[in-house]
Amino acid sequence: MDLSTTYMGLKLKNPLVASASPLSRHVDVVRQLEDAGTAAVVMYSLFEEQINHEIRELDYFLTAHSEGHAEALSYFPEPETYNNLHAEDYLEHIQRLKQAVDIPIIASLNGVSSGGWMRYARSMEEAGADAIELNIYYIAANPEVSAQQVEQMYLLDVSTVKEQVNIPVAVKLSPYFSALANMAKKLDHAGADALVLFNRFYQPDIDLENLEVVPNLTLSTSNEIRLPLRWIAILYGRVNASLAATSGVHTAEDVLKLLMAGADVTMLCSALLKEGPGKIAQILSDMMDWMESHEYESVEQMKGSMSYKNVAEPAAFERANYIRVLQSIK
Amino acid sequence: MKQAQMITIDANEAVARIAYLTNEVIAIYPITPASPMGEWADAWSAAGKKNLWQTVPVVVEMQSEGGAAGAVHGALQSGSLTTTFTASQGLLLMIPNMFKIAGELTPTVFHIASRTVATHALSIFGDHSDVMAARATGWAMMPSCSVQEAQDFALIAQAATLEARVPFVHFFDGFRTSHEIQKIYQLSEEQIRAMIDEELILAHRQRALNPDHPFIRGTAQNPDVFFQARETVNPFYQACPEIVQKTMDRFAQLTGRRYHLFDYVGHPEAERVVVIMGSGAETVEETVRYLVDSGEKVGLVKVRLFRPFSVSHFIKALPPTVRVIAALDRTKEPGSAGEPLFLDVASALQQAQFGPEWSFNDPPRAIGGRYGLSSKEFTPAMVKGIFDEMKQPQPKTHFTIGILDDVSGTSLPYDPAFSIEKPEEFRGVFFGLGSDGTVSANKNSIKIIGENTDYWAQGYFVYDSKKAGAVTVSHLRFGKEPIRAPYLIRQANFVACHQFNFLEKFEILEYAEPGATFLLNSPYPPDKVWDHLPRSVQQAIIDKQLTFYVVDAYRVAREAGLGNRINTIMQTCFFAISNILPREEAIAQIKKAIQQTYGKRGELVLQANYQAVDQALENLHRVEVPGKVTSTFDRRPPVPEDAPEFVRKVTALMLAGHGDDLPVSALPCDGTFPSGTSKYEKRNITEFIPVWDEEVCIQCGKCALVCPHAVIRIKAYPESYLKDAPPTFKHTTARGREWPEGTAYTIQVSPEDCTGCELCVQVCPAKNKRETRLKALNMAPQRPLREQESENWKFFLSLPEYDRRELKIASVKGSQFLEPLFEFSGACSGCGETPYIKLATQLFGDRMIVANATGCSSIYGGNLPTTPWSKNREGLGPAWSNSLFEDNAEFGLGFRVSIDKHEQQARELLEALRSEVGEALASAILDADQSDEAGIYEQRQRVRELKEKLAGLDRPEARRLLTLADYLVKKSVWIIGGDGWAYDIGFGGLDHVLASGRDVNILVLDTEVYSNTGGQMSKATPLGAVAKFAAGGKRTPKKDLALQAISYGNVYVARVAFGANDTHTVRAFLEAEHYPGPSLIIAYSHCIAHGYNLKYGLQQQKLAVESGYWPLFRFNPLLIQEGKNPFVLDSRGPKVPLAEYMYNETRYKVLNKIDPEVARKLLQQAQQNVEDRWHLYQQLAQSWAKLVEPAKEAES
Secondary structure, eight states: OBOOEEETTEEESSSEEEOSSGGGGOHHHHHHHHHTTOOEEEEEEEEHHHHHHHHHHHHHHHHTTTTSBTTBSOSSOOOSOOSSTTSHHHHHHHHHHHHHOSSOEEEEEEESSTTTTHHHHHHHHHHTOSEEEEEEOOOOOOTTSOHHHHHHHHHHHHHHHHHHOSSOEEEEEOSOOTTHHHHHHHHHHHTOSEEEEOOOOOEEEEETTTTEEEEEOOOOOGGGGHHHHHHHHHHTTTOSSEEEEESSOOSHHHHHHHHHHTOSEEEESHHHHHHOTTHHHHHHHHHHHHHHHTTOOBHHHHTTTTSTTTSSOTHHHHSOOHHHHHHHHO | OOOOOEEEEEHHHHHHHHHHHTOSEEEEOOOTTTHHHHHHHHHHHHTTOOOTTSSOOEEEEOSSHHHHHHHHHHHHHTTOOEEEEEOHHHHHHHHHHHHHHHHTTOOOEEEEEEOOOOSSSOOOSOOSHHHHHTGGGOOEEEEOOSHHHHHHHHHHHHHHHHHHOOOEEEEEETTTTTSOEEEEEOOOHHHHHHHSOHHHHHHHHHTSOOTTSOOOOSOOOOTTTHHHHHGGGHHHHHHHHHHHHHHHHHHHHHHSOOOOSEEEEEOTTOSEEEEEOSTHHHHHHHHHHHHHHTTOOEEEEEESOOBSOOHHHHHHHSOTTOOEEEEEESSOOTTSSSOHHHHHHHHHHHHHTTSTTOOOSSOOEEEEEEOOGGGOOOOHHHHHHHHHHHHSSSOOSSEEOSSOOTTTOOBOOOOTTOOOOOTTSEEEEEEEEGGGTHHHHHHHHHHHHHHHSSOEEEEEEEOBSOSTTOEEEEEEEEESSOOOOOSOOSSEEEEEESOGGGGGTSOGGGGEEEEEEEEEEOSSOTTTGGGGSOHHHHHHHHHTTOEEEEEOHHHHHHHHTOTTOOHHHHHHHHHHHHOSSOHHHHHHHHHHHHHHHHGGGOHHHHHHHHHHHHHHHHTOEEOOOOSSOOOSOOOOOSSOTTSOHHIIIIIHHHHTTOGGGOOGGGSOSSSOOOSOOGGGOOOOOOSEEEEEOTTTOOOOOHHHHHOTTSOEEEEEEEGGGGGGOOTTOOOEEOOSTTSOTTEEEEEEEOTTTOOOOOHHHHHOOOBOSSOTTOBSEEEEESGGGHHHHHHHHHHHHHSOOOOGGGSOTTSHHHHTTSOOSBOSOSOOTTOSSHHHHHHHHHHHGGGEEEEEOSSHHHHHHHOSSOOOBOOOTTSOOOEEEOOOSTTHHHHHHHHHHHHHHHHHHHHHHHHHTHHHHOHHHHHHHHTOOOSSHHHHHHHHHHHHHHHHHHHTOOSHHHHHHHHHGGGGSOOEEEEEEEHIIIIIITHHHHHHHHHTOOOOEEEEEEOSSBTTTTOBOOTTSOTTOOBBTBTTOOOSOOOOHHHHHHTTSSSEEEEEOTTTOHHHHHHHHHHHHHSSSOEEEEEEOOOGGGOSOGGGHHHHHHHHHHTTSSOOEEEOTHHHHTTSOSEEEOSOOOOSOHHHHHTTSHHHHHHHHHOHHHHHHHHHHHHHHHHHHHHHHHHHHHHHHHHHHHHHHHHO
C-alpha cells in the first residue's frame, strides 16, 4: 500500500505531519515522532513580535536605573556579546533536529510586519530547514483597515519571503476572509507553495470572578475538521499550491476524509499533545486497515476524490445547508 | 618613547586595569565608592581578558571585607600576586589581616577609593579617615591626586612592593577621583610589563607556603623574642622610600611623567608652603600657580609617599625660604595633638633640625588644618583663604576651611567669590533625572570630545541620595589646557535642564554666568515656553542675557521608541549648540558612540537611537527672549511655613541645596535628628497619582498595605467631622458590622508625596461594573489635582486616628486603619521592601526600637535631609539607629539586653516602692497582661499614673524609677536589614542572636542581591540569576536561611511575600512579635535590581509562590507546647512552571540572551530544586507532626 504524498515538493512517506507545537522543542520527542511514523515536523513558531519586544525590553531594563544613585551606577553586568538576541537558539534547534532525524523539518515563522522577519526566513533556510511555514497572525481589529489592505499585506509578505529563500514556503491562513477562494488564488500567484488551513487562534475568554479577559487554549476535537474539509474540497484542483489540513485531526477517519477532500497532508497537534507521539502510529495503522478493507491502493488514489471538483453534488460544499441539517436532527 | 594613547576614564577603571593586569587573584567585597573596581575586574575575568602573563585572573567575591582580606592573605601566603579594592569600613575590617600581611613582609597593593568612616553619621563620600585609621598596620601609603596619578601610582606601587616587600595602600579620593572622568595618558601593556621585575615575582613565589618545602609561618611568640623579631623589619622600611623613588625614576624613563616622594610646586623662594595629599593637591597647585603669577611667594609640597615618611626627602623638598608650613588633612582625629599629616610634618621638622638637611633661614612654623571631610568642596577660594591666614603674625592652627565653625571658632574666613576658572574653558552643568540617561550621555560626550579632539576633558557627577526621582547634576569642563579642578562648577557657560519641572524646584540658573547658553527640555514650543517659566527663571534669563534653546526631547524619544530615555537627544542638542566639534562631525561621533554602547543590543535599538539623533536637531529651537517678566508663579519654598523650627532653619537649607552654608552650631553634636521630617519635603515627582472611586471601593485595605511610601491611607471616623471637610473631600459609609452607626470611611492620597508606582492600582481587586478597566483606584494626572488633593490630605490628617483597641489588626483590612510611622522615604518608586517596614510600624511603631543594617533600608530610612521614621500624635514612635553593615543583629541584641535590664530594674524599684505608689497600682503594673493592644493601652495608662505619683516622691528610688518607668510598657525590638547583611556579612552575628533565645524580631528584606551597591551577588541570589559576580548566571542555589533558623527549634521563622498573601504577612508579623524569643521573618522584596517594571511586583510575588520558588510558611515553636505541628506550610505546592515566574525578570532572561544553553540547564536545575525543596518541606511538616503526635497522646 502506498501512503506517500508530495507536499510543496517534499516527498513524504505518508500524509501525517506534526503541526507547530511545543512538542518540537525537545529533540527526543521529535525522534519519537519520527519513530512513530510522522512524515514531517513543523517546528514551534518563531514570533517576530516577541523577539523585537524582548530586544527593546532588555535594552530598557539593563539601563533603566543606572547612573541615578552614587552607590549603584548600574544594576547588571553587561556581557561582551549576546549569543541569542535574534533567535539564534531557534536556528540552532533547526540544526539539532536536522541532525537527529531524517524526516523534513519545516520551520515556522510568525510575524505581522513585512520587512522585519525576512532576515529570519533566510536564516532558517541557512540553518537547514526543509521548508518554511509562514504564520501571518493578524486580527483585523482596526476599523480603518480594509479587507483589501489586509489581503495586500498577506500577499506582500508571501512574495517578499519567496524572493528571499529557495526552499518551499507554506502559508498558514485564518478562515476569516470574505472571499477565501479568491484569496487562495492570489496567494497561489504570489508564490505560496502550500496553503495550511486553518490557523486555530487562541480565542479569548472572560474570567467572571476577576472580570478579566484571559487567553483560553482548548484542545481541538474531531468536529473541527469540517471547516478545513469544506475549503480544501473547494480549493482542490483550483490552485497550484499544496493543501494542508490542520485543526481537529484526531483519528484515521479524520485523515481519510481530509485526504478525500483534497489535502496533500494532514497536520496533528491536539491529538499528539493529548496522547503523545505514539498516536501517529495508531492512526497510520487504522488508516491502513481502513484502506485495506476498502481496497484502496494508495493515498494518491483517494486524494481529492471527494473534492468539489469530483463529487456528484458539488453544491453541497457551497450550500448553507441550513434546513437539511435541522431536518436531519429530527 | 612612543606617543602614548590618550583615553578618557575614571580612576576606578584606570586603577582596576593596572591591578588586573598585574595580579592573579583578586578577592573583593562591594563597598562604595570602590565597588566599580571589583566590578571591572569581574567583568574582564568573565570575558576572559588576560593579565600580563597571559592568564585570566581569578576574581572571588567574599562575604565581607574581613573575608576578602583573609582570602587575600591566604592567596599571598601561597604565592599568588593578589590584590583587593575597598574603602571606609571595608578597610577597617581588613586591618587585622593587614597587620599580619605587613608583619610577614608580603608584597601586595590594596587600592582604596578613600571614603569617610562612619562616626556621628555614615557618609559614602570621600576623605582620608579610612586610610588614616590603617596607619599603624605598617603598610606603605601612596596617595594619588588625580586620575592620571591614580593609574600611574597603581603601577608604581605594584612595582615597588615587590622589591620592598612592604605592602602598599594606594589611595585616591573617593568619588572626587574614583568617579571623576579625565583625559589621561594610558599606560601601554609594554610599559606595565617593563615596570614589573619577573625575578621579584619568582622570589615571592619561593616564599610561599608549599608542602614540597615546608616551613611554619604565623607562630605565637613569647615576651622573650617577640620584640626583637618585630624589629627585624626595620631595614625594609628604611629601604622603602629609595625603592619607591627608584621605581618612580624608572617610570619616568618609560613614560616621561616624573614623580618624587615629595613634589614641590611654586615660588622658588616661597615663604608660605602648603603640604597636602590627595585630590586637594590639584586645587592647591592651580591656586599656587595663580598666586605666584600675581607675585605671591607661595608653594606646595605634594606628598607621594606618606608612609614610610622620609624625613630627609621631605625637608629637601622645601624651599629654604619657607617661614610657615600648613599641613592640610582630609580627616579628623578628635583629641590628638593634630591630624596625621600635620603630626608627621611637625615631627619631621623637629627631627631634622639637628640633621644635615636643615637648610632653613629661620625655623619654619608648622600649622595644621582640616578640609574636605566627606567630599566637602575644596576650592581655590579656600586655598587662598589658607595662604592669607599664613601671612598673619600668629596664624591659626588646627583650623578648618570650607565651613563656618561658630562653635569652636576653628574656621578660617575666605572669599567665596575668588575664582581662577579660565574664561576660555568650556564649563557645562547639566541637570537630569537618574532615569533619563543624562549622566550616561555626558559620559559619552566626554569620551567623544576627549578622544577626538585635542581638548582636555573632565566630568564629575553629583547624584541624589533619594532613590525615587533621583536628580543628577553633571559638571563638564573642556579646554586647551590640562584641567586640574577637582571641585564643582559654580559659574557655567552652558547650563542644560533636562527636566522641565526642575525649574520649579532648583535654582538652576544660579549656575549660569552672564552670556551663558541655556538648553531646556520643554514640552512647550519656542513661542509658548516663556509663560510657563517661573518668574525667577525669566528674570535670570533676562538679567544674565542668556541664549535660550528648547527641545521637546520626550516627544522625540517617544516617537523614536526610546520611552523616557532622552539621553542621545539632549546630547545631540548639546553638541549642536556648543560648537565644540563641527556639527557634522559631532553627529558622526555620537552615532559612533551609540554603535559602541548599544551595538551589541541589536539593530532595532541602534536604529531607534539614530533616529532620535536625527530628530533632535529638527526639534531644537532658539527662543526669542522677551524683554520682560510675565510669569505669575515662582519656585516654591522648600518646606511649609508651619514646619517646626529645626526643619525651617536646618532641613530647609539642605533641601534647597544650601546645606554647605549651615554653620557648625546648626547641627546636632551627636548625630541625633528629629523623627518624621520627610512629611515637610513635598517632592512632587510623579505625573500621575491614584484617584479613589468611593462607589467602587470594597474597603479591603490592600492599597494602603502595598504602598511603599505610605502615601495612600485609610481612616474610619465619625461622620460629624465631615462638616469641616473641603468641598472635594471624598468619603463613604464604612462597610461592615464592626463600625458604630454613622462611621465614615475615606481613602486619601498625598498627591505631593506619591511616586506614581501604581502598586495600589495593581492590587485593587474592585472593578467598576460598567467599565471593567476602571477600579476603585485609577491613575490620573497629578498637576490638576495637586492643590485640591493637598488640601484634602491635610484635612484627612486632621481626622482622629481610630482607637487601636477596637480594630481587628490581625486582618489586612483592620491593620490598615493603623497609622504608619514610616512615611515618604527615599526608596525607589514601587519598592518591595518598604511595605514590610511600614506594616511593622503600623502594628508596633509606638513601642518599637529598630536596629537597621547598612544598605538600602538605612539609606532610604536615614539619609538626610529628611527622616521618614516618624511619630504619632502622642509623640510615640520608632526609635531608629544604624550601627554598621556587619553587626546589626548584635546591635539589636544590645537593645534587647539593655531594655530587659531597664525593665528588670524598674520592676525591682517598683517592688521596693509598693507602699508609696499604692499596692493596687504596683500589682496591676507588675502583673499586667500586655499581649494585645488593649493590655498595652491599659499598662500605658497605669505607668502614666505611676509617673505622676513618682514625681511627688522625694526618694532616690523614685527618681530612678521615674527614668525607667516607661520600660514597664512592652517594647518591641526589631532588627532590620537586607540579604547582604543577613546571608553574608552579618550572618555570623545573626546566627548568634538567633541562638541567644532573646526576644528580638529580625526582618530580612530579601531582594536576593546587594541592591544598594548595584546588584552584586549575595548568598541569597537564586540559581540561574545574573548578577554582578555571577555574570554567567549563579551556579549555586540560594541559601535556605529559614531552614537554618528552624534547625534551632526555638526560633519563630516565617517566610512571607505580601504580594502573594498579605493576610499571611500580617499574621506572621503579629506572631513573630508575640513570640517571646527570637523571630526571623524572611520577606520577599521585589527590587529594581530584578529588571522589570515594579508595578508588576505583586504579580511576580504571586508567581514566586505559585511556582513553588518561594513557599510561604510559618514555624512557630509555641505550637509545640500546644501539641500542634509548629511547621505550617501556608502555600500550595508548585503549580506553575518556574519559567513563568523567572522569565518575567531581566536578571533571568538576560542569561537566555547571552547563553541559551546554559540558561536552559540552569532553569531545569532550578525547577528540580523547587520540587526537591517542596518535598523536603512537606516531609518536614510531616515529621514535625509525627514528633508532636506522640507527645499529645502521652499528655492525654
